[in-house]
Amino acid sequence: MTAPMDDDRPMEPEGATIGPQTTPFLHRIRVRWGDCDPAAIAYTPNIPAWALEAIESWWSHHTDHDWYRFNIDRRLGTPFVHMRLDFRAPITPRHALDCEVRMTRLGRTSVTHEVCGYQDGVLCFAGEFVAVFVEAGAMTPMSPPEDVVERIRATAAVPQGAG
16 A cells, blocks of 8 residues: 555645644553564564554554544545664663654644654654544545544644744
8 A cells, every 4th residue: 555646745734734742652662671682682573563552552542533433434534655763772671662653744634753762762663654534334435534633733742933
């Protein structure tokens, strides 16, 4: 699945782009021994899974809907079309993994999140995750429901000079 071509145009609520959150949402993960590889650091495939877990917690916190409720109750899917992760330091069970999630862009049919993972104040990974809003089942792009946009708008900054 690819992102729709018109998605480069920002959603314009009252003339302003819905742009990055100024305060990150924090999701804490307990890293366990079983999450590690033979080198005693986090098994690499767990890291994007933890980032996605943090994004789902962001949705639950800001909209009162997790991905299950969106898909089943609202027929709204948010499949990912782009993920990028940069690894900065090893993750171990020694400390909690604090994932900071920021919504950086809400477009007409997509949403972009930044997730940064820290252990004991040290940046371990940083990533960008782009998902598109689709009608569940049909997988056709759609705009997010207005009540969802309103809840996200309440958490985001309006760009300087807008409004």
